[in-house]
Amino acid sequence: MSTVLLIEDEAALGMIVKDSLEVRGFAVQYAADGEQGLRLFRAGPPDIVVADVMMPKLDGFSLAEQIRAENQTVPILFLTARSQTADVVRGFELGGNDYLKKPFSMDELIVRINAQLSRRPAPAPPTAGPLPIGRYHFDYPKQKLYLDGQAADLSNREAELLKRLYDQRNQVLERGTVLRELWGDDSFFNGRSLDVFITRLRRYVKDDPQVQILNIRGIGYKLIV
Numbered sequence: 095m096s097t098v099l100l101i102e103d104e105a106a107l108g109m110i111v112k113d114s115l116e117v118r119g120f121a122v123q124y125a126a127d128g129e130q131g132l133r134l135f136r137a138g139p140p141d142i143v144v145a146d147v148m149m150p151k152l153d154g155f156s157l158a159e160q161i162r163a164e165n166q167t168v169p170i171l172f173l174t175a176r177s178q179t180a181d182v183v184r185g186f187e188l189g190g191n192d193y194l195k196k197p198f199s200m201d202e203l204i205v206r207i208n209a210q211l212s213r214r215p216a217p218a219p220p221t222a223g224p225l226p227i228g229r230y231h232f233d234y235p236k237q238k239l240y241l242d243g244q245a246a247d248l249s250n251r252e253a254e255l256l257k258r259l260y261d262q263r264n265q266v267l268e269r270g271t272v273l274r275e276l277w278g279d280d281s282f283f284n285g286r287s288l289d290v291f292i293t294r295l296r297r298y299v300k301d302d303p304q305v306q307i308l309n310i311r312g313i314g315y316k317l318i319v
């Protein structure tokens with residue numbers, strides 16, 4: 095049974111969603127504001143976080159930022175009436191995995207939740223050792239990127255994306271293929287999320303000018319090493 099941490103300040107909506115999820119076999123922890131939600135999260139990480147954006151005490155974006163400082167892997171799905179592109183991009187930059195606009199149907203929410211849960215990566219097979227990327231060494235199973243002995247911790251999706259770029263290094267990695275494999279489809283919102291993750295990876299490798307992640311317009315990306 096998967097555990098959902100639901101954080102929604104509209105009490106009526108929160109209880110409707112909670113009851114509907116429980117009827118469908120989920121275990122639900124419910125919080126009425128961001129601070130309570132963060133306390134519940136720290137008490138025991140759920141399988142997925144479903145959080146409103148506009149909440150008292152601690153808004154959804156600030157909540158996601160704090161969660162990501164402690165946990166890089168749990169999926170975060172935002173519920174919000176705000177659908178401006180800048181808001182969507184900010185949510186992905188702070189570590190959100192999906193974005194559902196209010197009002198929404200329960201069927202759509204269930205599909206989104208199951209999609210995120212199904213994308214949790216299987217344990218990585220052992221490799222011969224860290225993969226060389228210029229001056230960096232990428233430990234894919236441990237999701238760490240090393241430079242001069244210092245390690246940067248990658249999220250699951252960052253590690254999966256970097257591994258695909260490495261496997262296709264000096265060749266084009268097709269954008270559509272990545273979106274279908276890691277995000278489930280090539281929708282606009284998922285495309286913006288992928289752009290955010292590419293930007294993050296560029297920041298990780300910025301200290302070696304010989305390593306570049308190039309945009310190949312209309313096709314995808316290329317890791318140059």
